[in-house]
Amino acid sequence: MNANADPAELHKFSELAHRWWDPTSEFKPLHDINPLRLNWIDASSPLAGKRVIDVGCGGGILSESMAAAGATVTGIDLSDKALGVARLHLLESGLKVNYELAAAEEYAERHAGQFDIVTCLEMLEHVPDPASTIAACAKLVRPGGEVYFSTLNRNPKSYLFAIIGAEYVLRLLPRGTHEYARFIKPSELSRACRDAGLDVLDLTGMSYNPFTKVYALGRDTDVNYLVHTRRDG
Ligand SMILES: C[S@@+](CC[C@H](N)C(=O)[O-])C[C@H]1O[C@@H](n2cnc3c(N)ncnc32)[C@H](O)[C@@H]1O
Numbered sequence: 001m002n003a004n005a006d007p008a009e010l011h012k013f014s015e016l017a018h019r020w021w022d023p024t025s026e027f028k029p030l031h032d033i034n035p036l037r038l039n040w041i042d043a044s045s046p047l048a049g050k051r052v053i054d055v056g057c058g059g060g061i062l063s064e065s066m067a068a069a070g071a072t073v074t075g076i077d078l079s080d081k082a083l084g085v086a087r088l089h090l091l092e093s094g095l096k097v098n099y100e101l102a103a104a105e106e107y108a109e110r111h112a113g114q115f116d117i118v119t120c121l122e123m124l125e126h127v128p129d130p131a132s133t134i135a136a137c138a139k140l141v142r143p144g145g146e147v148y149f150s151t152l153n154r155n156p157k158s159y160l161f162a163i164i165g166a167e168y169v170l171r172l173l174p175r176g177t178h179e180y181a182r183f184i185k186p187s188e189l190s191r192a193c194r195d196a197g198l199d200v201l202d203l204t205g206m207s208y209n210p211f212t213k214v215y216a217l218g219r220d221t222d223v224n225y226l227v228h229t230r231r232d233g
Helices: 007-019 028-044 061-068 080-093 104-110 130-140 156-169 186-195
Strands: 051-055 072-077 097-101 115-121 141-152 198-209 214-218 224-231
Touching (some): 007 080, 028 115, 028 198, 028 214, 028 224, 051 061, 061 080, 072 080, 080 097, 130 186, 130 198, 186 198, 186 224
Parallel strands (some): 051 115, 115 141
Antiparallel strands (some): 141 224, 198 214
């Protein structure tokens, strides 16, 4: 087992993996936010023709959509079951993604600088040492290439919305999906990026309106947020 992985976290995703592509399941939020995050990435780093690695790809919702946008995509994850589901889904979609069971740190040792774009979305809050994952993402991208992260902010509002609201009141996610202590403040993420040689270019919030049930990108980074970085050239 990789040192920067929590077996309980991987078990959680493996147990649910068979429902990954059911848009009404526990993975509904990922299905709902995918067009937003895909378009956000594609607008600043056009994906067509790019070599992309999706770190912590799970069942492949983002990976497949980036392949459909014309990128050559590799997806890595440490959940064997999630990757099994991701590979099976390719038979249905007819898309091509290279899925591999690997940790970011170990994969970066073998594939340093080989990607134009790295995406690592909704994954950092599930690992014991996010700075180590961020450094591995910085190593995977070529100099001048782009790295994208998304995660959950840590403050009373994010506790209320992401845990109490999403897991207990609205039941968008199973209880125990997220651990508050692992949430990451934008300042902490930015510092880890800078330490890894990544310049933070943009930070945008992603919020959920429980009344309209619609997700939107905007200025509010209090709960969920996305970060766009570029590796020093
Ligand atoms: C919430 S899912 C996000 C999936 C995908 N990135 C997305 O946004 O659609 C988190 C994923 O991170 C993976 N994961 C957790 N710890 C990991 C680790 N140490 N290395 C690689 N993947 C990990 C889980 O197996 C799971 O597939």
